[in-house]
Amino acid sequence: MKIDTSSYYPKSPLDDDDEIREIESVESSDFELNNSQHSSSLFPEKEIKEETVEETETLAEDPTPAPGHYDPTETERFCDNISTALSWILVPLLMPVFGTLLAFNLSILDFMSFNTKLTFTLIVAAINLGLPALLVLLLKRFGLVQDVGLNGRKERLIPYIITILCMGATAYFMYLKHAPLWFAMFFAGGGVAGLINLLINFKWKISAHSAGIAGVVAMLIRIMHDGVAQPSTIVWIFIWVALAGLLGSARVWLGRHTAAQVIAGYCVGFLSVFFMTMI
8 A cells, every 4th residue: 555645745835836837938948949940941041041141250250270270480481482492593403514614613624715615514504404304394294293393202213314314425425525534524423323312212212402412512522632623612612512501401491301311312422423533
């Protein structure tokens, strides 16, 4: 038999009021829900527009940048611009031209006439700058390379082969023209450096920029030893060593190479030209 406990808690007159309030609140909420559903069905476009406006306002008021978004500072933009400029001014294809100009003005070759210097410099530029640049543009045209800067490791195979052949052809041309052996071997050393870089490039992206400019530094040192150097040669050695440091830093800053790849490029370029010019 169940125990009736209702008598323990006498009913209060307020209980009726609470029940009435609960019923009224439930009925009111149901009524508002029905009205909102009804209005939304009557004006669906208005509701969508209002939601869109609210979302747009929320996004406009939110100052938080999108994930991954980063605005570089003025200093970083300056360093980017300087590094990019150095990378193009001191591009490897220009190193034979710079080396020729330095050799003609700092060594025993300075006695040659201006027209002879100009003719040989243009020939060197045509073989080692014009021809490779044209072929790289053709490779890009046919989709074999994606970037004329050749920043991808796998894109450098054919350009390396072209550069090696051009440097070898220039060395042979200078030999036929009875240029000093160290000058002809400067180009041969560039070809050797290109061959070593080509082999390394199959597994690792060594810096061709570093190899090229280090080869010029090696040639200047050989001029000091065997080329009847001009007094200003030592100054130019310091200038090109400084440029080599700036160029290597620029390649690392741009994320094109690691410090190890830059240092390896220096070693390959310098040693290849230095030992070849000793022949």
